[in-house]
Amino acid sequence: MMRLKPAEIAERVAQDIPDGAYVNLGIGMPTMVANYVSDDRQVIYQSENGILGVGPAPAPGEEDPDLINAGKQFVTLLPGGAYFDNAESFAMMRGGHLDLAVLGAFQVSEKGDLANWATNNDTYPPAVGGAMDLAVGAKQVFVIMSHTTKSGEPKILESCNYPLTGAAVVKRIYTDLAVLDVTDDGLRVRQLHGDNTFDEVQALTGATLLPAQN
Amino acid sequence: MINKVWDSFESAVSDVKDGDSVMIGGFGSSGFPLQLIEALRQHGARDLTVISNNAGVGDEGIASLLKDRLVRKIVCSFPRSAGSVWFERLYEEGAIELELVPQGTLAERIRAAGAGIGGFYTPTGYGTRLAEGKETKVIDGRGYVLETALPADVALIKAQRADAWGNLIYNTAGRNFNPPMATAATLTVAEVERVEAVGDLDPECIVTPGIFVDRVVAQKEWRNDAA
Numbered sequence: 001m002m003r004l005k006p007a008e009i010a011e012r013v014a015q016d017i018p019d020g021a022y023v024n025l026g027i028g029m030p031t032m033v034a035n036y037v038s039d040d041r042q043v044i045y046q047s048e049n050g051i052l053g054v055g056p057a058p059a060p061g062e063e064d065p066d067l068i069n070a071g072k073q074f075v076t077l078l079p080g081g082a083y084f085d086n087a088e089s090f091a092m093m094r095g096g097h098l099d100l101a102v103l104g105a106f107q108v109s110e111k112g113d114l115a116n117w118a119t120n121n122d123t124y125p126p127a128v129g130g131a132m133d134l135a136v137g138a139k140q141v142f143v144i145m146s147h148t149t150k151s152g153e154p155k156i157l158e159s160c161n162y163p164l165t166g167a168a169v170v171k172r173i174y175t176d177l178a179v180l181d182v183t184d185d186g187l188r189v190r191q192l193h194g195d196n197t198f199d200e201v202q203a204l205t206g207a208t209l210l211p212a213q214n
Numbered sequence: 215m216i217n218k219v220w221d222s223f224e225s226a227v228s229d230v231k232d233g234d235s236v237m238i239g240g241f242g243s244s245g246f247p248l249q250l251i252e253a254l255r256q257h258g259a260r261d262l263t264v265i266s267n268n269a270g271v272g273d274e275g276i277a278s279l280l281k282d283r284l285v286r287k288i289v290c291s292f293p294r295s296a297g298s299v300w301f302e303r304l305y306e307e308g309a310i311e312l313e314l315v316p317q318g319t320l321a322e323r324i325r326a327a328g329a330g331i332g333g334f335y336t337p338t339g340y341g342t343r344l345a346e347g348k349e350t351k352v353i354d355g356r357g358y359v360l361e362t363a364l365p366a367d368v369a370l371i372k373a374q375r376a377d378a379w380g381n382l383i384y385n386t387a388g389r390n391f392n393p394p395m396a397t398a399a400t401l402t403v404a405e406v407e408r409v410e411a412v413g414d415l416d417p418e419c420i421v422t423p424g425i426f427v428d429r430v431v432a433q434k435e436w437r438n439d440a441a
Contacts (some may be wrong), residue, residue, distance in 0.1 A: 048239040048317065049390050050250040065244070066388030072242040072295075083386055085421075086241070086267075090318025107407040118343070122312060125305045126314055128293040128344065133318030134246040167341035 002194025003176040006146075011036040012193075013102060013144050013174050017043055021099040024048065024134055027071040027135045029144050030102040044111065046098060048130040053081020070130065090130070093137030101138035105145045105170075107160040110207035112170035112182035114143065115162035128165075135166030147175035147204055154206035156180070156187070177201050186210050218380040219409055219430050220339030223253035223309035226403050226429045230259045230368055233286075235367040237324065237395040238266040238276060241341035242295075243387030247372040247405035249433055252276055254370065263326070265289040265366055267317060267391055289364070291317035296371060321394055328397025328426070333362040369399035373422070376406040377413075381420045389421065395420055396426040403429040406410050 004012065006029050014036035017023060022048045025031050036042050045054040047069040054069060055076035063074040077083075084092075092098060107115040114135050117128045135141055148154055156173065172190070173180040178201045179191040188210040192201060202209050220226040230236065232347060236254070255278050262285050267290050270277030279285050280300040291373035293301050293312060304310040315323070316338045320341030326334055339345045349360040371392040373382035382404055384392060396402045405423075409432050 047387070049244065050387050064386050068242050068244050070242075076373040076385070083384070083389055085318070085389050086321040086391045087394045090321050094318060095335065123306075125294050125302060125312065127292045128314055128316050129292040130317040132316040132342065132344065133338045136340070137318070163343045164341060 001177065001200055002196050004193055005176075007032055009144055009176055012179065013142060014038070014060045016142070016172075017041065017100065019043070022046060022052070022097065024093070024098055024101045024138060025103070026103040026131070027133070030104055031069075031071060033102055033144070034198070046089070046092065047075070048086075048089055048093070048134070050084050050086060051075070051077065051081065052084070057126070068201040090133050090137070093133050096139055097110065098138040100140045100142065100206050101133060101134040102142045102144055103156065105143045105173075106162050107155050107157055108143055108145075108170050108173055109157055109159045110182070110187045111159075112168045113160050114141070114165045114170050115160040116165050118163045120162060131165050131192050135169040140171045141169050142172045142174060143170050147201070148179040152204075154204060157206035177204065180209070182211075189214065217378045218424070218427060219378050219432070221431075223249050223401065223405070223431050224256065226431045227253045227257050227368075227370070229401075230254060230257060232259050233261045234259060234367040235263040235265060235365075236370075237366040237391075238264060239369070239371040239392035239395050239398055240275070241267050241387070241390035245372050245384070245390045245392055247370045248275055250370040250403060250405045250431070251275050251279065255282055255284065258282075258284065260284050261286045263287040263289065265364065267291050267320065268295065269293035269298055269301035271295060273300070277301070278309065283309065284312060287311040287313065289313040289315060289320070290376065291320050293314055297312070314344065319361050320364070321391065323361055324391070324398045325394045327363040327365035328394060331363055333360055335359065336361055364398070366395075366399040367401065371402065371403040371404050373404050373406045374408075375415060376404060376409050376427075376430045377411065377415050377424070378430070379412055380404070380424030380430055381415050381429060382406070382422035382424075383415055383419055384400040384421055393422050398423045401429070402413050402427050403431065405431055405433060407433055
């Protein structure tokens with residue numbers, strides 16, 4: 001089977017980010033998406049700690065110790081960017097002003113339920129950050145993740161068995177095997193990578209898939 | 215004459231009491247009032263409830279309060295990150311209580327406290343474990359969770375510039391939780407890089423008006439006596 005590398009999945013997500021969009025990229029694989037948005041599109045990135053217009057990493061020695069993104073990496077501010085406090089930052093999210101959030105996930109259900117903040121290991125202290133606010137707040141939520149766990153277990157399920165981040169919030173899932181849309185009818189294949197077949201992807205998915213339309 | 219400038223961090227936190235709730239501004243590695251936190255650690259008030267986005271990393275800042283076992287409870291959104299060893303150790307021992315709050319709910323609960331709002335309905339967390347036991351309501355077909363205001367006895371915040379009236383201007387993303395926390399505590403103490411003359415801060419650029427700030431202390435050269 002054809003399995004995209006993480007950077008290749010990020011590149012695939014980037015193709016679907018429209019010109020002019022206000023976008024929040026989650027920590028980890030989602031952050032890579034910005035590297036692949038083509039130069040003919042202007043995308044404004046929000047960082048939950050209070051930045052609109054996040055720019056690339058600063059040159060060595062040029063770091064502002066306060067100017068970090070949600071992943072605590074040093075960043076820059078693009079011309080036209082702005083700073084604001086956390087209450088305003090999350091008002092921006094919950095108020096529906098962000099066009100898109102790209103998030104990682106442990107599991108996604110066929111209804112678009114998202115689980116990305118906690119596992120069932122209670123001995124480990126939980127952390128949630130801004131994930132729940134983003135999940136309900138952005139106009140659209142895209143998930144970028146591997147199709148299965150490292151041991152080959154499906155991460156796309158009829159219902160999540162990890163604690164939910166948000167219910168029925170995911171619009172589209174980008175994995176190393178395929179792109180899936182969450183629709184009222186169920187999970188519909190939007191794209192199969194390479195020569196992957198519907199049956200191959202279905203076999204690694206814990207929910208019933210609908211074939212691509214058109 | 216209004217003059218909110220105090221000449222030492224130690225005196226500015228000397229009336230923090232055992233059992234107080236203490237908001238601490240900052241996010242990740244940005245915008246923390248590190249010298250105020252060190253003064254609080256040396257002051258030694260115990261049994262504190264700390265309200266902050268993170269639970270500290272390494273041995274500095276909030277982690278130093280945990281290491282000295284001055285904190286009974288922490289209210290935060292993201293306690294666990296690379297290097298949060300003291301939080302993890304105390305959590306494992308059952309020596310610290312954790313109230314985990316989604317980041318936007320944390321910010322809004324603080325904002326509500328400062329704005330005289332008793333509570334609010336938010337869609338964040340609806341249908342999740344973090345809403346268990348909380349009142350919910352469906353408004354126009356969407357589910358919401360009732361969250362209550364989160365005030366504190368003390369807020370320790372970090373800004374870049376201040377004047378004697380307590381007006382504050384911040385540095386880039388160091389702003390984070392500092393402005394809402396300034397509004398939500400009985401006593402707000404700001405650590406700043408410099409104090410300027412009243413009238414010199416551009417009123418169009420002041421982020422926190424001085425009415426929210428009780429004490430301002432300018433940074434001295436950083437000395438960690440514990441090291």
